[in-house]
Amino acid sequence: MLAWTIYASFLGALAARLSPSKSLARWVALLAALIGLGIGLATLRHWQPGELLTVAHVAWVPQLGLSYYLAADGISLTLVLLTGIAATAGILFSWNIERRTQEFFALYLVLIGGVYGVFLSFDLFLLFVFYEIAIIPKYFLIAIWGSVPHDATGENAGSQREYAAMKLALYSFAGSALVLAGMVAAWVASGGHSMSFDALTGAHFSTHLQMAMFPLVFVGFGVLAGLWPFHTWAPTGHAAAPTAASMLLAGVVMKLGAYGCLRVAMMLFPAGMDPWGFHVLGFGSWRDVFAMLALIGIVYGASVALVQRDFKFVIGYSSVSHMGFVLLGLMTLTQIGLDGAVLQMFSHGVIAGLLFAVVGRMVYDRTHTRDLNALGPMRLAHAIPFAAVTFILAGMASIGLPGFSGFVAEFQILIGTWQAFTWMIVVAGVGILVGIAFTWRALTKAFFGDPTPGAAEHVLPPITLPEKLGALLLLAATLVVGLYPRILTDLILPSLNSPLFEGLRRGAWR
């Protein structure tokens, strides 16, 4: 049944494109997204811990041993749930799109379908196909419907949008080019019989090959996960995208990258993380290198977010910082660190979606500015209190207060870091502190600024029902996971201990 998350999205895309009226396209899109979410929840209900659920397995190109192999383990299911939630919320928050509405929802659903496909693919070739399918809609979503920075106007605005869109597309494609190279190499080295994950994990690649291919593929996927210094597409892309697209970009698409890092780079080339046997600048393995890059990403993203004037850039850079935690968690190679990393993928997906929804839809669509200095005098806390409350809650979740999903995730990652790298925990802790600072700064500047004396009270359109529903959905998700994390950890942990991840479980696995 899980396969229908993909089919429903693609069929929904077709139906939305062909629907005669705009409102019908909206409802069709919402229906398709709800089907995806519903299927995810229904699967969760009947889930057996540690299960590997085969959804579809048919030969596709038998001459090359490629198969149409869809399956789900706990990690896939976690991210499928996230996709369902983010997709539904994104559609609710783009209810007000009036320009080329049918095309918007069609592209949006193609993107969603591709994302579902990546999370459910158990054949490397198939995974790559879905991964690439998701790139092109991103480009058009930003280039056609994107929003622009506070100081751009007219012609300039259009080119800024297209610049961001092209940058995003090229970064993604360059990343996937690296992945393609790794994929072809893996296929050739394994004898060219099969691309399914069970066959490739059992292929026992030579250490030499793994050492060469691991960084290639990890960076390839890492580009999309906001790995520093390949993260620069993220802030511009997030800021220029229409609200729903930035919610998806930060919420789901960056997870594609992180998921690829875990599922492909680490699972297929585990020996690539072994020590080199010598040290360069204090780095003894690719694992050290990428952990360091992740750490830099955490601190760098947070620090840059602290000085942004553009509200959307604040959130954009915060995403880089939070995704740094995911990558750091992956590099700990401890059970708790990896568990935290997957949980952080979910958590950040929900929280970033919420933050972008507040900034892009609730605030920007009403005030038409994202300049923090211009927002201050508007006293948004009075004009749109719902947005203020939502942002406060989302901010609390984002800085990792207990009770929200961010806490559980980052706490586990920090424990894993303590076990694996020890000293890095100090720097990561600094990153968290800066995170609190920029969230606090954005909050006070945007919502609780000093009113200009004598200025009239701004009257803004009230928050609409779809927005409220979307915000509640995302808040509920982060709270449920925050208060009862076992709902997801029970999915993730048994999967990490499955035979597929055999190669990762060495030495420090606890």
Place this chain on the structure above:
Amino acid sequence: MSVVSYSDLLRFTLPEIAVMVAGLLALTLDLTVLRRSATKIRFGVAALIGCVGCLVAMYGLTQAAAQYSLPDGMFVMTPLTRLVQIALLAFTILTVLLSTSTRVIGHIGEYVALILFATVAMLFLVATQNLLLIFVALEFLSLSLYILTGFDKNSRQSAEAALKYFLFGGMSAGFLLFGLSLLYGLSGSIELPRIAAAVSGPVLDPLLLVAIVMVTIGFGFKVAAAPFHLWAPDAYQGAPTVSAGFIASSSKVASFFVFGQVVTLGLASAVGRGAFRGYEPGWVPVLCVIAALSMVVGNFAAIAQTSVRRLLAYSAIGHAGYMLLGLIAHSPRGTSALLYYVITYALAALGAFGLLGALESAGIDRIADLAGLYRRAPGLSLCMLIFLLSLAGIPPLAGFFGKFYIFAAALEAEPHLGLLWLVLLAVAMSAVSLYYYLRVLKQVYVADGAADAGPIHTPLVTRLVLWVLAGLVVLLGCAPGLLLNRIGP
């Protein structure tokens, strides 16, 4: 010399004869009976005759014995050859149908006849393993193509393009002939497999190396690989669109096939290695260099273009680089990958040029003119999206699978992933290519055109052909097995 009976000869070459007769018939009818008829009717009749001729040839091919040959490698039919011939005939049908809607000139019979003559040349070209016949067929093909390029007599660009094409072509034919004569001199034979047997030895004859270089120059020109590509941008831009599409599709398929035959059969004993740390002289390292150059030159030069056709021309040079990877693999899988790539490429390229031909009537030539096309011609825009994304190698379109397959075949060719350097370059260049394809698509879908630009009307036949091509690109991308079953190991 062995003796060939004329009846055998006629029987074996029945498909070629059918196409030839159709060409002559179209020419005669147009020049005599239909002299004063309306352009539409003349085109209709000529196209009909051409299509019937090609269909008869196809039928003849499917009915013939699976495998037969004439002595001295003059005529060698294998299932693979047959498949290529059928593909060439299918491309010819589509090209002829597309040509009916162009505004090319009055000489309709001649135009269709020349396309058919070129097809005859290609049918011979792919079915022979004899140096003499290869050269004769190649020249026959080239002469037809020169004329097709210069067919737009009212356009100075067209004449210039034809002249450039002709001069470069004549020069390269000289190189090729020199190379082939060296091969004959070294081996005393004009049959490809025998040449390979005759020139084998532990040490490569220096003269053989000269021959390899000469042959590579000659064919490198035909397939528009850098640094022998200089004619391509002008020819693609100046020629009537349909001619350009024909050069980019059918002629490419045939040239690559025969190039592959010459190097893999005729030079089988001088393969060499192009691995990173395992260089050995032979034709593989030569092709490695040519392939790398083509990919870099083609893809980077395409970025700077403002004319869509020139952009497609440079991208074609880049694609020639990828296709050479299939030859470099020199394995059954490499051949299969090359054929898959070149056929799917030809589908997309013919589609793209056919589309530009349809847009010509609306005065669209530069990339900037495409602005707002999605509103003026939504169907054509979708076709454009499919063709260009396939060329860029985005799944689930045919171009993506082609790239994957050909990269995999090249990587497999050397132990220890020796050709990884070339494959990495190819992968990187295909990332570059997305940029310029997206630039075109940006104009089509993102930019808003002039408000007064009305919808663009396209003749039904053109639309049908384009939809068929787009459908095939999607179909072969989603189910590559359909084609692999016939060409693959």
